[in-house]
Each structure stands twice: as structure tokens, then as C-alpha cells.
Amino acid sequence: MRTIKDKELHERYCNTCIEGPHSPFHELDDNSKSLLRQTSICRSYKKGDHIYEEGNLPVGLTCLISGKVKITKKGITGRNQIVRMAKPVGFIGYRAFFAEENHIASAEALEDSIVCIMKTELVIGIVRSNSNFAMNIIRALATDLGFSNRRTVTLTQKHIRGRLAESILVLRETYGCEKDDATLKVYLSREDLANLSNMTTSNAIRTLSNFAAEGVLELNGKAIKVIDWDLLEHISHLG
Amino acid sequence: MRTIKDKELHERYCNTCIEGPHSPFHELDDNSKSLLRQTSICRSYKKGDHIYEEGNLPVGLTCLISGKVKITKKGITGRNQIVRMAKPVGFIGYRAFFAEENHIASAEALEDSIVCIMKTELVIGIVRSNSNFAMNIIRALATDLGFSNRRTVTLTQKHIRGRLAESILVLRETYGCEKDDATLKVYLSREDLANLSNMTTSNAIRTLSNFAAEGVLELNGKAIKVIDWDLLEHISHLG
DNA sequence: GTGAGCCTGTGTTTTATAACACGACCGGGC
DNA sequence: GCCCGGTCGTGTTATAAAACACAGGCTCAC
Numbered sequence: 001m002r003t004i005k006d007k008e009l010h011e012r013y014c015n016t017c018i019e020g021p022h023s024p025f026h027e028l029d030d031n032s033k034s035l036l037r038q039t040s041i042c043r044s045y046k047k048g049d050h051i052y053e054e055g056n057l058p059v060g061l062t063c064l065i066s067g068k069v070k071i072t073k074k075g076i077t078g079r080n081q082i083v084r085m086a087k088p089v090g091f092i093g094y095r096a097f098f099a100e101e102n103h104i105a106s107a108e109a110l111e112d113s114i115v116c117i118m119k120t121e122l123v124i125g126i127v128r129s130n131s132n133f134a135m136n137i138i139r140a141l142a143t144d145l146g147f148s149n150r151r152t153v154t155l156t157q158k159h160i161r162g163r164l165a166e167s168i169l170v171l172r173e174t175y176g177c178e179k180d181d182a183t184l185k186v187y188l189s190r191e192d193l194a195n196l197s198n199m200t201t202s203n204a205i206r207t208l209s210n211f212a213a214e215g216v217l218e219l220n221g222k223a224i225k226v227i228d229w230d231l232l233e234h235i236s237h238l239g
Numbered sequence: 240m241r242t243i244k245d246k247e248l249h250e251r252y253c254n255t256c257i258e259g260p261h262s263p264f265h266e267l268d269d270n271s272k273s274l275l276r277q278t279s280i281c282r283s284y285k286k287g288d289h290i291y292e293e294g295n296l297p298v299g300l301t302c303l304i305s306g307k308v309k310i311t312k313k314g315i316t317g318r319n320q321i322v323r324m325a326k327p328v329g330f331i332g333y334r335a336f337f338a339e340e341n342h343i344a345s346a347e348a349l350e351d352s353i354v355c356i357m358k359t360e361l362v363i364g365i366v367r368s369n370s371n372f373a374m375n376i377i378r379a380l381a382t383d384l385g386f387s388n389r390r391t392v393t394l395t396q397k398h399i400r401g402r403l404a405e406s407i408l409v410l411r412e413t414y415g416c417e418k419d420d421a422t423l424k425v426y427l428s429r430e431d432l433a434n435l436s437n438m439t440t441s442n443a444i445r446t447l448s449n450f451a452a453e454g455v456l457e458l459n460g461k462a463i464k465v466i467d468w469d470l471l472e473h474i475s476h477l478g
Numbered sequence: 479g480t481g482a483g484c485c486t487g488t489g490t491t492t493t494a495t496a497a498c499a500c501g502a503c504c505g506g507g508c
Numbered sequence: 509g510c511c512c513g514g515t516c517g518t519g520t521t522a523t524a525a526a527a528c529a530c531a532g533g534c535t536c537a538c
Contacts (some may be wrong), residue, residue, distance in 0.1 A: 441517080
């Protein structure tokens with residue numbers, strides 16, 4: 001982890017999350033925006049770095065500017081469950097921030113990533129004074145809660161094939177595909193894929209090979225190129 | 240289901256959720272409160288009635304006034320997962336309401352229950368104009384999301400005994416105990432207990448009997464009297 | 479280059495839990 | 509009363525997935 005001190009870089013990164021077209025900060029008055037820029041800090045993380053840790057208190061509202069991040073939660077057995085995959089631009093760890101609780105999961109950079117951390121009091125002030133911003137947070141939390149509830153059921157009820165198929169679909173949903181419209185834009189280890197789908201690494205590897213043998217997808221190292229999205233969706237639906 | 244038309248009854252029920260000490264409506268101005276009272280409707284449901292159905296659009300913000308409600312989500316296999324147990328006074332189906340989505344789960348009364356349904360536009364107006372109310376909603380959603388994430392991991396990773404033990408602890412957390420400080424104040428069928436803990440009914444019955452044989456708890460019909468909370472917590476922690 | 483160590487891959491065994499099958503009980507309606 | 513459908517309980521079997529074990533290959537450091 002490295003704090004970005006270069007003024008221009010800092011400003012550019014901040015603006016990514018403050019001025020972005022879908023940003024909840026977008027419509028703030030200039031005064032609030034400039035306050036945000038002045039008080040927030042930007043940090044860069046290398047692939048594999050932890051951005052925050054399960055059990056710790058959030059230090060501010062953290063926005064992912066670039067890179068990819070997995071949100072994982074330790075289970076009793078030591079096996080990690082990937083709770084969510086985060087993409088830029090979006091908040092990470094904002095659940096704990098708004099619940100005023102410790103983090104219940106950790107965030108780890110899947111690629112080199114940059115985040116912007118905003119001062120707690122300032123953000124809370126903005127939520128209280130700007131109802132559109134508050135509504136955005138409410139909608140984001142409600143959407144995430146829906147995702148989590150849906151996930152609970154599929155991870156507990158679907159069989160291995162269905163779980164893995166669904167995970168691949170979720171990954172496309174989140175990160176999209178390369179220009180060929182087939183290769184996932186995210187390159188996960190088999191272990192991460194397993195932790196996302198609630199299975200052992202061996203079973204992720206095995207099931208992935210089966211999918212390849214069946215012509216659903218092609219594997220090339222960490223690249224997953226899906227040949228037949230319909231079939232994949234069908235496998236996911238079947239359970 | 241029966242709509243409550245008696246004016247006095249209606250007012251009394253409304254006040255339960257508007258004036259209650261922990262109610263997010265508590266501190267509204269009198270004008271908003273009276274508008275809420277005038278425009279909201281109260282309904283009573285018999286045990287077993289469905290209050291809302293997976294796939295439907297929320298008709299308003301629904302507040303549980305009295306009774307107990309289970310929130311269930313259908314899986315692929317047909318098995319239901321109980322996503323949450325609701326107690327009065329509290330909102331049900333508010334996730335879908337605020338996400339502006341269809342319900343992803345159904346609500347069924349476990350006992351005779353009464354709910355109050357508030358007009359969508361009015362509630363949204365209140366959220367937008369009252370930052371404390373908005374913060375309450377944010378905090379509630381963030382808390383529920385934490386619960387859901389934690390549940391996802393334990394339901395997928397813990398073994399049967401751990402899952403059932405945890406469910407019983409969650410039930411105490413939610414509904415509390417009778418005066419003996421040992422008997423759960425909620426009386427679920429074995430099937431509901433199973434659906435809460437992600438297992439088959441047979442296994443819920445079997446595991447419950449095992450707990451009884453081990454002296455962790457005593458069973459008397461649907462009543463669960465826990466003898467050794469520490470041991471139960473230990474079993475839950477062990478997984 | 480050349481280990482060392484992780485990631486990937488595959489076969490085999492073990493185990494937790496679902497699925498099935500059946501009987502007893504219990505409570506409500508006629 | 510007495511049937512009868514739903515809940516409860518228990519033994520048996522089947523099976524999905526974990527656990528284990530081992531081997532080849534890639535990658536990174538030195």
C-alpha cells in the first residue's frame with residue numbers, strides 16, 4: 001500500500017469518483033466537492049494487497065477508483081467465501097461504514113488498484129444534507145442485500161455445476177467480457193473461483209474441465225472463454 | 240387477510256409503528272404523522288396467510304405491528320430457505336420497496352399478525368425530507384446486509400449441528416425467551432426450523448433429538464427449552 | 479539456469495447429508 | 509366418539525462433494 005501524495009494525481013483520482021456520470025457525488029455543490037477533494041486521501045495497492053481487514057473499524061468511506069477487488073469472509077473451517085466482487089467506480093466496505101460496525105469481511109486487490117478514502121464526518125454530513133445522495137446509498141444497500149439473499153439460496157441449494165455456472169455469469173455481469181464478447185474480463189485463480197462458488201479448488205478445476213469437455217467454454221490459463229452462454233445459463237438454472 | 244376498517248383500531252395500530260420509542264417515525268412533525276395515519280391501511284392475517292409473494296411489486300412500506308412473520312425464498316429444488324424472521328415492530332419487504340424491485344422473497348405469518356401499509360410517495364417524501372429517518376433506513380439495510388452475509392457463510396460452511404445451533408441462537412436473539420429464560424418465545428414446526436437452517440426436516444428432527452439426548456435442550460412439542468446456552472454456542476462456533 | 483513453491487490437474491477414498499420409506503402420534507372436523 | 513391429513517420420529521440407502529494423495533508444470537527469485 002502506498003499513499004498517493006502527488007497533487008495532480010490525487011485530484012484526478014478523486015474526480016473519478018466525485019465527477020463520474022453515475023457517481024452519487026456528481027450533483028453535489030462545488031463547495032462540498034472541493035471539501036471532499038481536500039480531505040480525502042488516495043492509496044494504491046498492489047495485486048494481493050489487503051485494503052481492509054475483517055474485524056477492523058472502517059476509517060472512512062472507501063471508493064474503488066481502478067482495479068478489481070474481492071470481498072472475502074473467513075469461515076469456521078478456514079475456507080474463505082467471496083461475498084462480492086467489486087469493480088470501479090464503486091464503494092467498498094461501505095456496509096460496515098454505514099452500519100457503524102466493524103468490517104465483517106476483508107477486501108483484497110485482485111489487480112493493482114487505487115482507492116479514495118473520504119472523511120467519515122464529511123460523508124455523513126453529505127448524506128444528511130443531500131437526499132439524493134441518501135437515496136443512492138439506500139438503493140445500493142437494498143440492491144446488495146437482494147444479491148446477498150439470492151446468493152445465500154443458490155450457494156446452499158444448487159449443485160456444484162450450477163454454482164460454478166452461476167458464478168461465471170455473475171462475473172460477466174460484474175466485469176464484462178473482452179472484445180470477443182466471450183472471454184471474461186477477470187482472470188481469477190481456480191482457488192478464487194472455488195471460493196466464489198462455495199466449493200473446493202479441486203472441484204472447481206474438475207467442473208471447469210467438464211464444462212470445457214462439453215463445449216460450454218474454453219480454458220486458456222486463467223482465461224475463461226465462454227462458447228455457449230445459453231447452455232451455461234441453462235446449467236445455472238437447472239441447479 | 241382482512242383490512243381493518245374500525246377507525247379506533249386502525250389508529251391504535253398505526254400509532255404502534257409511528258409513535259413507538261424506537262420507531263424511525265417517532266420524531267416526525269405532527270403533520271406528517273397525521274398524514275401517515277390518514278393514508279395508511281392496516282390488515283390482519285391469520286397464521287399461515289401470505290402477506291406478500293415473491294415476484295410481486297411492493298404496494299407500500301409495510302410495518303409489522305404484531306405477530307411473527309417468516310421471510311422465505313424458493314430455491315430451484317423447491318426447498319424454501321427462510322431468509323429472515325421478522326418481529327414487531329419492524330418493516331417487512333422494505334428491501335424491495337427501497338430497491339424499487341419486485342419482492343425476491345415471500346412473507347408468511349407464523350402467528351396471527353397485523354401489518355400497517357404506508358403509501359409509497361408519502362414514505363419516499365419523508366425519507367427525502369428527514370435525514371434522521373433516512374439514516375435509520377440506511378442503518379437497517381446495512382445491518383440486514385451484514386446478517387445476510389454472515390448467514391451465507393455459516394449456512395454453506397457449518398455442519399448440520401452448527402447450523403441448527405446457530406439458528407436457535409438467532410431465534411433467541413430475535414424473539415427472546417419465555418419467563419424461564421430458557422424456552423424460546425417462538426414455536427416453529429420442525430420443517431420451518433429445517434428451512435431456517437438449510438437442512439431436510441428429517442435432519443432437523445434428528446439433530447434436535449440428539450441435542451436433547453446430550454442435555455443441551457429439552458423438547459416439548461414445538462417448545463424448545465435450552466438447558467445449556469454455553470454448550471449450544473460452543474456447538475455453533477465449532478461448526 | 480535452476481531450484482522452490484505455488485498453481486493446476488486427476489484419481490481414489492471417505493463422509494456428511496439428502497433421499498427414501500415407513501410407522502406412530504396428534505389435533506381438528508364430522 | 510373416530511377417521512384422516514399433517515406433523516413427528518427413526519432406520520436404511522444413495523450420493524454429492526469433501527478430503528486426501530500425488531504428479532506435472534509454470535513462475536519467480538536468486
